[in-house]
Amino acid sequence: MIADPEPFLRGLFRAAVAAADPGLAVPNFLPAKPAGRVVVVGAGKASAKMAQAVEAAWGPCEGIVIVPYGGALPTEGIEIVEARHPVPDAAGEAAAGRILNLVSGLGEGDLALCLISGGGSALMAAPGEGLTLADKQAVNKALLSCGAAIDEMNCLRKHLSRIKGGRLTVAAWPARTVTLTISDVPGDDPAIIASGPTVADPTTATEARAIAARYHLALSDAVAAYLQTPAAETPDPSHPAFAAAECHLIATPQMALEAAAATARAEGVTPLILGDALEGEAAELGIVLAGIARAAVTHGHPVTGPAVLLSGGETTVTVRGGAGRGGRNSECLLSFGLHAPEGVSAIACDTDGIDGSEDNAGALWVPRVAAHKAEARKYLEAHDAYSFFEKAGGLVVSGPTHTNVNDFRAVYIPG
Structure with missing residues:
Protein backbone atom coordinates (compact mmCIF):
# COMPACT_ATOMS: atom_id res chain seq x y z
CA MET A 1 0.00 0.00 0.00
CA ILE A 2 1.38 3.40 -1.01
CA ALA A 3 0.77 6.00 1.70
CA ASP A 4 1.10 8.98 -0.67
CA PRO A 5 0.41 8.24 -4.36
CA GLU A 6 1.90 11.50 -5.68
CA PRO A 7 5.64 10.76 -5.21
CA PHE A 8 5.02 7.19 -6.37
CA LEU A 9 3.39 8.33 -9.62
CA ARG A 10 6.01 11.02 -10.24
CA GLY A 11 8.68 8.36 -9.73
CA LEU A 12 7.10 6.14 -12.38
CA PHE A 13 7.16 9.03 -14.85
CA ARG A 14 10.83 9.72 -14.09
CA ALA A 15 11.67 6.04 -14.62
CA ALA A 16 9.88 6.02 -17.97
CA VAL A 17 11.77 9.10 -19.16
CA ALA A 18 15.11 7.76 -17.92
CA ALA A 19 14.62 4.56 -19.92
CA ALA A 20 14.59 6.64 -23.11
CA THR A 252 10.51 2.97 -27.70
CA PRO A 253 7.36 3.54 -25.63
CA GLN A 254 7.32 -0.12 -24.56
CA MET A 255 10.81 0.22 -23.07
CA ALA A 256 9.59 3.17 -21.00
CA LEU A 257 6.54 1.27 -19.74
CA GLU A 258 8.67 -1.72 -18.77
CA ALA A 259 11.01 0.55 -16.79
CA ALA A 260 8.03 2.03 -14.94
CA ALA A 261 6.72 -1.48 -14.28
CA ALA A 262 10.04 -2.49 -12.72
CA THR A 263 9.93 0.59 -10.49
CA ALA A 264 6.40 -0.27 -9.35
CA ARG A 265 7.38 -3.85 -8.50
CA ALA A 266 10.25 -2.54 -6.38
CA GLU A 267 7.64 -0.56 -4.39
CA GLY A 268 5.49 -3.65 -3.85
CA VAL A 269 2.87 -2.58 -6.41
CA THR A 270 1.68 -4.95 -9.15
CA PRO A 271 2.04 -3.39 -12.63
CA LEU A 272 -0.27 -4.16 -15.53
CA ILE A 273 0.79 -2.79 -18.92
CA LEU A 274 -2.37 -2.16 -20.92
CA GLY A 275 -0.45 -1.34 -24.09
CA ASP A 276 1.98 1.13 -25.62
CA ALA A 277 -0.30 2.19 -28.47
CA LEU A 278 -3.65 3.29 -26.99
CA GLU A 279 -5.14 5.87 -29.34
CA GLY A 280 -8.37 7.75 -29.90
CA GLU A 281 -9.92 10.90 -28.46
CA ALA A 282 -8.15 11.92 -25.26
CA ALA A 283 -11.37 12.45 -23.30
CA GLU A 284 -12.79 9.11 -24.43
CA LEU A 285 -9.63 7.24 -23.43
CA GLY A 286 -9.92 8.89 -20.01
CA ILE A 287 -13.37 7.36 -19.62
CA VAL A 288 -12.06 3.92 -20.65
CA LEU A 289 -9.20 4.07 -18.14
CA ALA A 290 -11.64 5.13 -15.41
CA GLY A 291 -13.83 2.15 -16.29
CA ILE A 292 -10.92 -0.27 -15.98
CA ALA A 293 -9.97 1.30 -12.66
CA ARG A 294 -13.56 0.90 -11.40
CA ALA A 295 -13.56 -2.78 -12.36
CA ALA A 296 -10.30 -3.29 -10.50
CA VAL A 297 -11.62 -1.59 -7.37
CA THR A 298 -15.04 -3.26 -7.45
CA HIS A 299 -14.29 -6.73 -8.81
CA GLY A 300 -10.53 -7.21 -8.60
CA HIS A 301 -10.28 -7.50 -12.38
CA PRO A 302 -8.10 -7.20 -14.40
CA VAL A 303 -5.86 -6.77 -11.34
CA THR A 304 -6.20 -6.42 -7.58
CA GLY A 305 -4.64 -3.58 -5.63
CA PRO A 306 -2.19 -2.35 -4.78
CA ALA A 307 -1.60 -2.15 -8.50
CA VAL A 308 -0.84 0.32 -11.27
CA LEU A 309 -2.26 0.37 -14.79
CA LEU A 310 0.38 1.57 -17.27
CA SER A 311 -0.21 2.71 -20.83
CA GLY A 312 1.27 4.72 -23.66
CA GLY A 313 0.25 5.87 -27.12
CA GLU A 314 -0.78 9.16 -28.67
CA THR A 315 -4.33 10.38 -28.29
CA THR A 316 -5.96 13.24 -30.18
CA VAL A 317 -8.09 16.21 -29.23
CA THR A 318 -10.82 17.37 -31.59
CA VAL A 319 -11.67 20.92 -30.63
CA ARG A 320 -15.45 21.42 -30.63
CA GLY A 321 -15.82 24.89 -29.21
CA GLY A 322 -13.98 26.49 -26.35
CA ALA A 323 -10.62 28.19 -26.50
CA GLY A 324 -8.99 26.89 -23.36
CA ARG A 325 -5.45 25.81 -22.60
CA GLY A 326 -4.27 22.26 -22.34
CA GLY A 327 -2.75 19.29 -24.12
CA ARG A 328 -3.96 15.79 -24.80
CA ASN A 329 -2.56 14.31 -21.56
CA SER A 330 -4.17 16.93 -19.34
CA GLU A 331 -7.48 16.50 -21.17
CA CYS A 332 -7.33 12.71 -20.90
CA LEU A 333 -6.64 12.92 -17.18
CA LEU A 334 -9.38 15.46 -16.52
CA SER A 335 -11.89 13.16 -18.23
CA PHE A 336 -10.50 10.24 -16.23
CA GLY A 337 -10.98 12.13 -12.98
CA LEU A 338 -14.59 12.91 -13.78
CA HIS A 339 -15.37 9.19 -14.09
CA ALA A 340 -12.86 7.51 -11.77
CA PRO A 341 -13.84 5.84 -8.48
CA GLU A 342 -12.90 7.56 -5.26
CA GLY A 343 -9.44 6.79 -3.93
CA VAL A 344 -7.83 6.10 -7.31
CA SER A 345 -4.95 8.36 -8.38
CA ALA A 346 -3.27 8.85 -11.76
CA ILE A 347 -0.67 10.70 -13.79
CA ALA A 348 -0.66 11.47 -17.52
CA CYS A 349 2.34 13.18 -19.09
CA ASP A 350 4.15 13.59 -22.38
CA THR A 351 7.63 12.10 -22.04
CA ASP A 352 9.11 15.07 -23.90
CA GLY A 353 8.14 17.28 -20.95
CA ILE A 354 5.67 19.46 -22.87
CA ASP A 355 1.97 18.62 -23.14
CA GLY A 356 0.63 20.53 -26.10
CA SER A 357 1.69 24.17 -26.22
CA GLU A 358 1.82 24.93 -22.49
CA ASP A 359 4.71 24.62 -20.00
CA ASN A 360 3.55 21.42 -18.28
CA ALA A 361 4.42 17.82 -19.07
CA GLY A 362 0.94 16.79 -17.99
CA ALA A 363 -1.00 16.49 -14.75
CA LEU A 364 -1.77 14.47 -11.63
CA TRP A 365 -5.12 13.29 -10.27
CA VAL A 366 -4.53 12.86 -6.54
CA PRO A 367 -6.79 13.51 -3.52
CA ARG A 368 -6.16 17.28 -3.30
CA VAL A 369 -6.97 17.63 -7.02
CA ALA A 370 -10.02 15.37 -6.75
CA ALA A 371 -11.39 17.81 -4.16
CA HIS A 372 -12.12 20.15 -7.11
CA LYS A 373 -14.01 17.49 -9.08
CA ALA A 374 -17.29 19.42 -9.06
CA GLU A 375 -15.71 22.07 -11.31
CA ALA A 376 -14.05 19.66 -13.72
CA ARG A 377 -16.78 19.25 -16.34
CA LYS A 378 -16.95 22.91 -17.37
CA TYR A 379 -13.19 22.96 -17.89
CA LEU A 380 -13.29 19.75 -19.93
CA GLU A 381 -16.05 21.05 -22.17
CA ALA A 382 -13.96 24.19 -22.82
CA HIS A 383 -10.81 22.12 -23.57
CA ASP A 384 -9.25 24.02 -20.66
CA ALA A 385 -7.63 21.23 -18.65
CA TYR A 386 -4.50 23.29 -17.99
CA SER A 387 -6.50 25.93 -16.12
CA PHE A 388 -8.27 23.29 -14.04
CA PHE A 389 -5.07 21.57 -12.94
CA GLU A 390 -3.33 24.89 -12.38
CA LYS A 391 -6.13 25.92 -10.00
CA ALA A 392 -6.24 22.51 -8.29
CA GLY A 393 -2.46 22.20 -7.92
CA GLY A 394 -2.15 19.19 -10.21
CA LEU A 395 0.20 20.36 -12.95
CA VAL A 396 3.37 18.35 -13.59
CA VAL A 397 6.14 20.67 -14.80
CA SER A 398 9.40 18.96 -15.72
CA GLY A 399 10.75 21.17 -18.49
CA PRO A 400 12.09 19.63 -21.72
CA THR A 401 13.39 16.11 -21.09
CA HIS A 402 15.37 15.91 -24.36
CA THR A 403 13.74 12.63 -25.28
CA ASN A 404 10.31 11.59 -26.56
CA VAL A 405 8.67 8.16 -26.43
CA ASN A 406 5.13 9.43 -26.57
CA ASP A 407 2.63 9.73 -23.74
CA PHE A 408 2.87 8.01 -20.37
CA ARG A 409 -0.10 7.21 -18.17
CA ALA A 410 -0.23 5.46 -14.80
CA VAL A 411 -3.35 4.75 -12.74
CA TYR A 412 -2.77 3.68 -9.13
CA ILE A 413 -5.29 1.26 -7.58
CA PRO A 414 -4.92 1.14 -3.79
CA GLY A 415 -5.05 -2.18 -1.94
Missing part, protein backbone atom coordinates in the same frame (compact mmCIF):
# COMPACT_ATOMS: atom_id res chain seq x y z
CA ASP A 21 17.70 8.70 -22.31
CA PRO A 22 19.53 9.22 -25.63
CA GLY A 23 22.85 9.51 -23.80
CA LEU A 24 22.53 5.86 -22.78
CA ALA A 25 20.92 4.53 -25.95
CA VAL A 26 22.92 6.14 -28.78
CA PRO A 27 26.35 4.54 -28.05
CA ASN A 28 24.86 1.06 -28.35
CA PHE A 29 23.82 1.65 -31.97
CA LEU A 30 26.57 3.79 -33.47
CA PRO A 31 28.24 2.20 -36.51
CA ALA A 32 32.01 2.16 -36.92
CA LYS A 33 33.11 5.64 -37.91
CA PRO A 34 34.05 5.51 -41.61
CA ALA A 35 37.23 6.87 -43.14
CA GLY A 36 35.22 9.13 -45.44
CA ARG A 37 33.33 12.29 -44.65
CA VAL A 38 30.70 12.11 -41.91
CA VAL A 39 27.80 14.53 -41.50
CA VAL A 40 25.28 14.34 -38.67
CA VAL A 41 21.81 15.65 -39.36
CA GLY A 42 18.41 15.27 -37.79
CA ALA A 43 15.42 16.77 -36.06
CA GLY A 44 13.20 16.15 -33.08
CA LYS A 45 12.74 16.68 -29.38
CA ALA A 46 15.50 14.19 -28.50
CA SER A 47 17.92 15.10 -31.26
CA ALA A 48 20.13 17.57 -29.33
CA LYS A 49 20.91 15.00 -26.66
CA MET A 50 21.43 12.38 -29.37
CA ALA A 51 23.94 14.73 -31.00
CA GLN A 52 25.75 15.16 -27.69
CA ALA A 53 26.01 11.37 -27.36
CA VAL A 54 27.44 11.05 -30.88
CA GLU A 55 30.15 13.60 -30.17
CA ALA A 56 30.93 11.97 -26.82
CA ALA A 57 31.78 8.84 -28.81
CA TRP A 58 33.26 10.31 -31.99
CA GLY A 59 34.47 13.77 -31.03
CA PRO A 60 33.41 16.98 -32.82
CA CYS A 61 31.31 16.31 -35.93
CA GLU A 62 30.04 18.32 -38.88
CA GLY A 63 26.27 18.63 -39.03
CA ILE A 64 22.95 20.31 -38.29
CA VAL A 65 20.20 19.18 -35.93
CA ILE A 66 16.85 20.96 -35.42
CA VAL A 67 15.12 21.04 -32.02
CA PRO A 68 12.16 22.95 -30.53
CA TYR A 69 12.77 26.36 -29.00
CA GLY A 70 14.31 25.86 -25.57
CA GLY A 71 15.58 22.40 -26.50
CA ALA A 72 19.17 23.24 -27.49
CA LEU A 73 22.13 21.69 -25.70
CA PRO A 74 25.86 22.49 -26.05
CA THR A 75 27.74 20.57 -28.73
CA GLU A 76 31.27 20.78 -30.11
CA GLY A 77 30.80 20.69 -33.86
CA ILE A 78 27.19 19.84 -34.67
CA GLU A 79 25.09 22.99 -35.03
CA ILE A 80 21.88 22.95 -33.01
CA VAL A 81 19.12 25.05 -34.60
CA GLU A 82 15.96 25.90 -32.66
CA ALA A 83 12.64 26.10 -34.51
CA ARG A 84 8.93 26.10 -33.82
CA HIS A 85 6.83 23.07 -32.94
CA PRO A 86 4.11 21.90 -33.57
CA VAL A 87 3.47 24.49 -36.31
CA PRO A 88 6.62 25.04 -38.42
CA ASP A 89 8.38 28.38 -38.84
CA ALA A 90 10.98 30.03 -41.06
CA ALA A 91 13.87 28.86 -38.86
CA GLY A 92 12.89 25.22 -39.37
CA GLU A 93 12.39 25.76 -43.09
CA ALA A 94 15.84 27.35 -43.49
CA ALA A 95 17.56 24.64 -41.46
CA ALA A 96 15.84 21.86 -43.42
CA GLY A 97 17.10 23.41 -46.65
CA ARG A 98 20.63 23.53 -45.24
CA ILE A 99 20.39 19.85 -44.25
CA LEU A 100 19.42 18.91 -47.81
CA ASN A 101 22.34 20.93 -49.21
CA LEU A 102 24.74 19.36 -46.72
CA VAL A 103 23.90 15.74 -47.47
CA SER A 104 23.71 16.40 -51.21
CA GLY A 105 27.47 17.03 -51.16
CA LEU A 106 28.27 13.51 -49.95
CA GLY A 107 29.65 10.73 -52.14
CA GLU A 108 30.52 7.04 -52.03
CA GLY A 109 32.39 6.12 -48.86
CA ASP A 110 30.77 8.95 -46.91
CA LEU A 111 28.17 8.63 -44.16
CA ALA A 112 25.02 10.58 -43.34
CA LEU A 113 24.17 9.82 -39.71
CA CYS A 114 20.56 10.87 -39.10
CA LEU A 115 19.19 11.47 -35.60
CA ILE A 116 15.40 11.33 -35.70
CA SER A 117 12.82 11.64 -32.93
CA GLY A 118 9.27 12.79 -32.37
CA GLY A 119 8.54 16.36 -33.35
CA GLY A 120 10.91 16.20 -36.30
CA SER A 121 8.13 16.43 -38.85
CA ALA A 122 7.16 19.99 -37.89
CA LEU A 123 10.71 21.08 -37.12
CA MET A 124 12.17 19.94 -40.44
CA ALA A 125 9.87 21.92 -42.74
CA ALA A 126 10.79 21.86 -46.42
CA PRO A 127 7.71 22.63 -48.53
CA GLY A 128 7.44 20.96 -51.90
CA GLU A 129 8.47 22.97 -54.96
CA GLY A 130 5.98 25.78 -55.53
CA LEU A 131 4.54 25.59 -52.01
CA THR A 132 5.17 28.16 -49.30
CA LEU A 133 5.79 27.93 -45.59
CA ALA A 134 2.37 29.51 -45.09
CA ASP A 135 0.83 26.59 -47.01
CA LYS A 136 2.53 24.08 -44.71
CA GLN A 137 1.60 26.06 -41.59
CA ALA A 138 -2.07 26.11 -42.58
CA VAL A 139 -2.10 22.34 -43.19
CA ASN A 140 -0.36 21.66 -39.87
CA LYS A 141 -2.80 23.81 -37.92
CA ALA A 142 -5.75 22.08 -39.55
CA LEU A 143 -4.32 18.63 -38.84
CA LEU A 144 -3.70 19.43 -35.16
CA SER A 145 -7.34 20.30 -34.52
CA CYS A 146 -9.22 17.86 -36.76
CA GLY A 147 -8.70 14.65 -34.75
CA ALA A 148 -6.48 12.89 -37.31
CA ALA A 149 -4.17 10.14 -36.03
CA ILE A 150 -0.41 10.69 -36.21
CA ASP A 151 0.05 8.31 -39.15
CA GLU A 152 -2.62 10.21 -41.10
CA MET A 153 -1.03 13.56 -40.26
CA ASN A 154 2.39 12.39 -41.36
CA CYS A 155 1.09 10.81 -44.57
CA LEU A 156 -0.18 14.20 -45.70
CA ARG A 157 2.97 15.97 -44.49
CA LYS A 158 5.21 13.59 -46.47
CA HIS A 159 3.47 14.30 -49.73
CA LEU A 160 3.87 18.06 -49.30
CA SER A 161 7.59 17.95 -48.51
CA ARG A 162 11.01 17.96 -50.17
CA ILE A 163 12.69 16.12 -47.26
CA LYS A 164 10.21 13.67 -45.73
CA GLY A 165 9.07 10.23 -46.88
CA GLY A 166 12.59 8.99 -47.67
CA ARG A 167 13.65 12.05 -49.63
CA LEU A 168 16.55 12.79 -47.26
CA THR A 169 18.11 9.37 -47.94
CA VAL A 170 17.74 9.87 -51.70
CA ALA A 171 19.38 13.29 -51.39
CA ALA A 172 22.38 11.77 -49.58
CA TRP A 173 22.86 8.88 -52.03
CA PRO A 174 25.34 7.44 -53.05
CA ALA A 175 26.56 8.01 -49.48
CA ARG A 176 25.47 5.48 -46.88
CA THR A 177 22.65 6.60 -44.57
CA VAL A 178 22.34 5.31 -41.01
CA THR A 179 19.39 6.49 -38.94
CA LEU A 180 19.06 6.29 -35.16
CA THR A 181 15.42 6.73 -34.19
CA ILE A 182 13.56 7.26 -30.93
CA SER A 183 9.93 6.28 -31.41
CA ASP A 184 6.98 8.39 -30.33
CA VAL A 185 4.33 6.68 -32.45
CA PRO A 186 2.05 3.68 -31.90
CA GLY A 187 3.60 0.64 -33.54
CA ASP A 188 7.11 2.18 -33.72
CA ASP A 189 7.02 2.39 -37.53
CA PRO A 190 10.13 4.36 -38.67
CA ALA A 191 8.20 5.48 -41.76
CA ILE A 192 5.82 7.40 -39.48
CA ILE A 193 8.26 8.79 -36.89
CA ALA A 194 8.95 12.43 -37.88
CA SER A 195 7.35 11.54 -41.26
CA GLY A 196 10.18 9.13 -42.08
CA PRO A 197 12.73 11.42 -43.80
CA THR A 198 15.17 8.53 -44.33
CA VAL A 199 12.74 5.61 -44.73
CA ALA A 200 11.03 4.30 -47.86
CA ASP A 201 7.41 5.45 -47.83
CA PRO A 202 4.62 2.94 -48.53
CA THR A 203 1.91 5.62 -48.87
CA THR A 204 0.76 7.47 -51.95
CA ALA A 205 -0.45 10.95 -52.85
CA THR A 206 -3.87 9.40 -53.45
CA GLU A 207 -3.98 8.36 -49.79
CA ALA A 208 -2.89 11.85 -48.75
CA ARG A 209 -5.75 13.39 -50.73
CA ALA A 210 -8.18 10.92 -49.15
CA ILE A 211 -7.06 11.95 -45.64
CA ALA A 212 -7.59 15.62 -46.49
CA ALA A 213 -11.08 14.79 -47.72
CA ARG A 214 -11.91 12.56 -44.75
CA TYR A 215 -11.28 15.38 -42.29
CA HIS A 216 -12.72 18.09 -44.53
CA LEU A 217 -9.49 20.06 -44.51
CA ALA A 218 -9.73 23.42 -46.26
CA LEU A 219 -6.62 23.10 -48.44
CA SER A 220 -5.34 26.13 -50.31
CA ASP A 221 -5.55 26.03 -54.11
CA ALA A 222 -1.77 25.60 -54.27
CA VAL A 223 -1.76 22.60 -51.90
CA ALA A 224 -4.72 20.92 -53.60
CA ALA A 225 -3.07 21.36 -57.01
CA TYR A 226 0.31 20.11 -55.76
CA LEU A 227 -1.21 16.88 -54.45
CA GLN A 228 -2.36 16.12 -58.00
CA THR A 229 1.18 16.37 -59.45
CA PRO A 230 3.90 13.70 -59.77
CA ALA A 231 6.09 15.80 -57.44
CA ALA A 232 3.78 14.89 -54.56
CA GLU A 233 4.74 11.23 -54.80
CA THR A 234 7.51 10.11 -52.43
CA PRO A 235 10.55 8.19 -53.80
CA ASP A 236 9.88 4.66 -54.97
CA PRO A 237 10.92 2.12 -52.30
CA SER A 238 12.95 0.31 -54.98
CA HIS A 239 15.34 3.28 -55.27
CA PRO A 240 18.94 2.02 -54.71
CA ALA A 241 19.48 4.58 -51.95
CA PHE A 242 17.28 2.53 -49.62
CA ALA A 243 19.26 -0.68 -50.21
CA ALA A 244 22.29 0.95 -48.57
CA ALA A 245 20.35 2.58 -45.74
CA GLU A 246 20.00 1.35 -42.16
CA CYS A 247 17.49 2.38 -39.51
CA HIS A 248 17.73 1.45 -35.82
CA LEU A 249 15.07 1.97 -33.15
CA ILE A 250 17.07 2.89 -30.06
CA ALA A 251 14.25 3.71 -27.61
